[in-house]
Amino acid sequence: MIKTEKIYYDDLYLTTCIATVVEVSEMGIVCDQTVAFPEGGGQQADKGCFLIEDNFKQSLKILFLNVKKGVGDVFLEQDFPTISVNTPIYHYIEVEYLRYFKVGMKVKICIDVExxxxxxxxxxxxxxxxxxxxxxxxxxxxxxxxxxxxxxxxxxxxxxxxxxxxxxxxxxxxxxxxxxxxxxxxxxxxxxxxxxxxxxxxxxxxxxxxxxxxxxxxxxxxxxxxxxxxxxxxxxxxxxxxxxxxxxxxxxxx
Ligand SMILES: [Zn+2]
Known part of the structure; x- marks a missing residue:
């Protein structure tokens, strides 16, 4: 099962990270790790951008408009409502930009800090x-x-x-x-x-x-x-x- 390392649980104030793409689909881009916080508990998600290098070595900036948790393991313990852990995190982008992403490529993830x-x-x-x-x-x-x-x-x-x-x-x-x-x-x-x-x-x-x-x-x-x-x-x-x-x-x- 694909999962994303959620860097924000180690450092909530880190605003960028380098990550490797592990899934590309219309649901969004999944990376091995991210600083982008998904929607949940009524809170809207982070927005931000991917910085990538295309074949011509030009730097591209592609916005992600929403961030969502995918399916993971259920964590059931006292004090906690049923929460899903070890999930992938989907960064949703406009479909037309999916072609710039390939599994295995390195990207930089930056969140809208304000x-x-x-x-x-x-x-x-x-x-x-x-x-x-x-x-x-x-x-x-x-x-x-x-x-x-x-x-x-x-x-x-x-x-x-x-x-x-x-x-x-x-x-x-x-x-x-x-x-x-x-x-x-x-x-x-x-x-x-x-x-x-x-x-x-x-x-x-x-x-x-x-x-x-x-x-x-x-x-x-x-x-x-x-x-x-x-x-x-x-x-x-x-x-x-x-x-x-x-x-x-x-x-x-x-
Ligand atoms: Zn809270």
Whole structure:
């Protein structure tokens, strides 16, 4: 089975790597390793480009527009939802550019660093909101139906009969902004049996999450949280972070 070494689990801030192509298909380009983070858990994927040398020794830059995990092994352990590990990673490119790729060739993979940084802020903001919601209304986070993590905002949808009210949203917002103001450290560490199964920790709050995370809370700036009813038992929370600071100093090419 083809699998891709996921360099981002060793170094989340590495933005380029040299890789060997191992599969070329309309699903995308698979390499032996990558720095590009796939979509998952509601988070949009990295975008970026391949740099390749064609037969005439000209350097070509071919964009990848999406990144997805393929099928791998199921990892089933306590604390973890069913996750797929040892998967290939598909970098989706326009079909017309597939002809430039051949199995065995070397390519350079570069991610769009600002997009990654924004998605990382958005993703981390969701964690802080979940922490705050758990403080304001214990247990409600088990009713999360889905998340939508984009560069400019994040959304959480809840199956909930007794919806969060204005006062609770205000308390949640205050709690998140206090967490940001105190610049609490965020740690991630792998499960002892599997480096692709990752825990996220901030203060005493621990959960299983292999997403992209900030090293501390300050970069989010502050949050604006709004709520919207999406039906009888469905509520959407939207989180915006207009005063974020991109942690560009963390990222490196080598
Ligand atoms: Zn996470």
């Amino acid at each position: 997009r990654r940084a924004r998605l990382t802020i958005s993703h981390t903001a969701i964690h802080l909101v979940l922490m705050a919601i758990d403080r304001v209304r214990k247990g409600i986070i088990t009713y999360v139906k889905g998340a939508d993590i984009r560069e400019d905002l994040a959304r959480l949808d809840f199956f909930i009969h007794d919806k969060l009210n204005d006062d609770e949203i205000m308390k949640i917002t205050e709690c998140v902004n206090e967490l940001i103001l105190n610049d609490y450290k965020i740690e991630t560490y792998a499960h002892v049996k599997q480096k692709e199964a990752v825990y996220w920790k901030c203060l005493d709050y621990v959960c299983a999450c292999g997403g992209t995370h900030l090293p501390s809370t300050k970069y989010i700036g502050n949050v604006r949280i709004t709520k919207k009813s999406k039906g009888k038992n469905l509520q959407r929370i939207t989180i915006e972070f207009p005063n974020h600071v991109l942690p560009m100093e963390l990222y490196h090419k080598d």
